[in-house]
Amino acid sequence: MLELVTISTLNGVLYGMLLFLMASGLTLIFSMMGVLNFAHASFYMLGAFFGFQISQIVGFWPAFIVAPVLVGGIGALVERYGLRNVHQHGPVAELLFTFGLYFVIEEVVQMIWGKGPVDYRVPASLDFSAFTAFSTNYPAYKMFELLTAIAIFAVLLAVLTRTRVGLIIQASLTHPHMVAMLGHNVPRVFMLVFGVGTGLAAVAGVIAGPALVTQSNMAGLLGPILFVVVVVGGLGSLSGAFLASLLIGLVQTFAVSVNLSVADVLGGIGVAPPAGGPLSDLWNVTVAQIAPIIPYLLLVLILIFRPTGLMGTREH
């Protein structure tokens, strides 16, 4: 039992950190620009594929630096020439633009790298076991993911709250006109934020690629969970995103380990099972089966009862 709890906690934290790596960029964009970037997971995927391609040529560590910069550059261009033009047509148009972008990026990736998985491997320098807990090996690579995520969180928080640039960004969110009148180039700030946000997603991609399967459906698999993290954590809160990633990571991992079904719980207190029909399906469902949809349940519940999220500061 203890083994299961320990391992599930470790796995949950690792999964949560992976989620945070991806959600950090989305939170930044969402909270700073008010734009829900549907294509955020697509930039994550671009990061993974660029990382793969560059690491084929020069190795993993250069790819770790170069790929996010490239993707961030693409993100900045998208903001400058796409999003900015669409901004005048309203928030719905912005949302739909990023929606269309998601499709186009997925298709382009498929066109260039194909629809199957690519052989993106953990670099040899990290391909060993960090420690062994209860006879299960913990790869050093996962530790690296964990450390990177924590480092990014710390850096982001510091930049946003302690530096001038960060303060300008925060101000541009709520009072863009005032900031513009003070002489700052607000459009440039937005472009920077979008570029950095997508670059962060790309970092997540470069790192997560070898751990998960690097394939053109990556964006579609993780996209919805990202929104859940950002919304549950609270719009405008990086710490909220951190907490929400951990929460969702742990919940999903533990839910898988739990073998309880509704029958076990309700039957245990003496409720009789229904004879047939749709309810009998519900009766026999186990927590493990519904583990992947728990985030969506959370999303709907939070949006109904606490739309500012766990730690959010403003309602959208």
Add this chain to the structure above:
Amino acid sequence: MSDVVSGVAKLPARGALSQPGAAAVARLIGPWLALAVAFAVLPAIVTSGSALTMLSLMGIMIVFALSYNMLLGETGLLSFGHAVYYGLGGFLAVHAMNTIIHDALPVPLPMIPLVGGFSGLLFGIIFGSVSTRRAGTAFAMISLGLGELVASSSLILRGFFGGEEGVSTNRTKLLHVFGLNFGPQIQVYYLIAGWCLLSMIAMYALRRTPFGRMCNAVRENAERAQFVGYNPRTLRFIAFSIAGLFAGIAGGLAAINFELVNASEVGAGQSGLVLFAAYIGGIGSFIGPVIGAVLVTWLEVMLSDVTDVWQLYFGLLFIGIVMFAPNGIAGLLIMHAPLWQARAYGSMLRLALAYLVALGPALVLLAGLILLIEMTYHLSVKATEGTTISVFHVTVEAASAIPWVVAAILIAGGFWLFRMTWPVVGAAWHDAFAQARGAGRAK
């Protein structure tokens, strides 16, 4: 001041109903009669093999897209989970059909879309009561979450959703009326066309009621609508439920057409498709989603025969519309309405000529882009099939440099020429509108 007074005095009467007389009635029901006739004779005109299948699909999609527009275009609610009501309408319809067959109940097939509609209304009310508490992005996110929830629960509630195979039925086993067993596709087409017409009339009428107008008001400025005395939340809730009703009707029609409903009907893909169709057609008008539905259905069925990367073209089309024509195709057409109303045919012709002049380079640009996309695709993914591909029935050797150079020239040259035609079109546009205004004033 006098302008304002005379302007007010010259306000046109509020709609045809205020004017008595046969002419008014004709103007009211004329278009619908014409549409009914068009639906009736369409199968005789379009006779290619897949025509009936395609027309049936278009009919279903029109109802679905119009119901979506009630949310997005009329009330300003962007929903990413509208397919839930479409799919659940289909599921209930299919279960109803199976029950009717099993118990030999005297219910004929044409009544089945009502079951779908009822189901859509029911779930619209249930889910709408929680969704419409919020508006804007929060509403969009709730709709996304709900959509994912329902789609995921389809694998848990196997009895209702039928697992991956879905639930199937046989439409010929219901009570036969007028000797129709609805086996042949033509009979199904007429059934769909009839329901489509009814739904269109209903949704159009709804638009023109005070309720419809207040939904528009809520879309524009909810706070102000509140000050006028209407509760935005209630309005959104009712609009949501009614949109669910019509989506359910569309789902019921789909259940009849395919005799199969499965969990993908409630999924994000279907929701995305209807959003796509409504938006491309144009959410600012009634005719927009109809155009979008027809176009998207056609593309969806035929485009995959022409190219494997049809999804890319869809995505690019969508982005193009969002960026350059946010009011959709209907919006582009309606931009020309003042010209039509002013009967400035001469200037319209000149404008059309200007468009043709711009069309040439645009097609060149497009050809270059398509060539580039197809070649990239074939070289990277289908490299094992050899590098010769056929674009527009021209054999192209993708591995050699020449087609790439050609594509680059087409794109660059086409774009440059296209840019050069913009002033021509702009000038023609200004002339046309000046003429139209002049003509209007002369009247």
Add this chain to the structure above:
Amino acid sequence: MISRFSTMFCAVAATVVAALPAAAQDTVKIAYVDPLSGGGASIGEIGLKTYQYLADWTNAHGGIAGHKLEIAAYDNKLNAQETLVQVQKAIDSGIRYITQGNGSAFAAAIEEFVAKYNERNPGKEVLFFNYAAVDPILTNEKCSYWHFRWDANSDIKMTALTNYMKTRANIKKIYLINQDYSFGQSVRKEARAMLNAKRPDIEIVGDEVHPLLKVTDFSPYIAKIKASGADSVITGNWGQDIALLIKAAADAGLQVDWYTYYAGGTGGPTAIKQANLADRVFSIAEGVPNDPYEPAREFEKAFRAKVGVSLFYPRAVNEIRMFVKAADEAKSVEPTKVAAKLDGMNVTVYNGGEGFMRSDDHQFFQPMYISSFGPISKDQPFEEENTGWGWTEKGKIDTKDTMVSTTCKMNRPS
């Protein structure tokens, strides 16, 4: 502007294509309906290439009853209703033979559609050749005279697998992990039932189902397998579900034997090699490339040279060869006559050995093979996915030992 013109252009192009005249009379077309875009395309395209190769091969070896064979591709976009639209399109353009395999849900939709269509349009019957959809229900509750299945359904595969496991004394504790849908459920149900009957001493220490193609991190499941103390795992997982599962197992250092249905699919060999699980992953299939049967080896060599991938579907070869044989015997490509000949046909299958199409349910029975993936010796010419490793046969189960019963009550045309 650009969007309007691209729409117009697509419209023009589509109209042109749609208006193309129908093919010449002496061509028999098979409509290949499978995903050719999006997520399932990598598998769908391989199937298409396989069939195109087989059509070329047939035409080079005398054609089919004096006709040429041609494959028409239809993209079902992994959607059941879209599948029906595409099948209708195929029928509208005069095609009378449909083949499909990726996804039992879509196969079920096609089977029902074809049954209804044939009933409502006598004289215009259409046949459905199923090459990979293995849900047993298609030849049991939902069986149809117009449907023929060449892939051993999942019950047959489990029968063969458990007959092999009967002989392996070192298996003591088995863990079941499967995808939570009809196929995965049937795998676990049959595994339990058959193991109970053949090796009641084996303890089933875990029985897990997970959502289909949604799990990105299998480490919690691996942790559970480890905690259970299993020495072998049975799984019907395919696609990324098997690749990620094996990856997670390698990460955690899990040392078990894997008995799978689809570890040989695209991405599987790469994952196994990356995980360094030499000869611990087994797969059940109707053929092993490295088997010393010369005709099959030659075919495989020529196939790989031309198409560039392994022959994943030896059963497709059986399907086309039997189609040709039936047409030749009936001296006609009329579906009803071909169906009558296919019904109960005996053949020598692609890998040597005897197979037959059972009349009761139109399920094909053939010898099955268990093979393991690992380093290969010099006289084994075929490796997979540039890993240097290949499949080696570890056991053969004769046709008679693969038989399962059926509940099919087939409506035969009079």
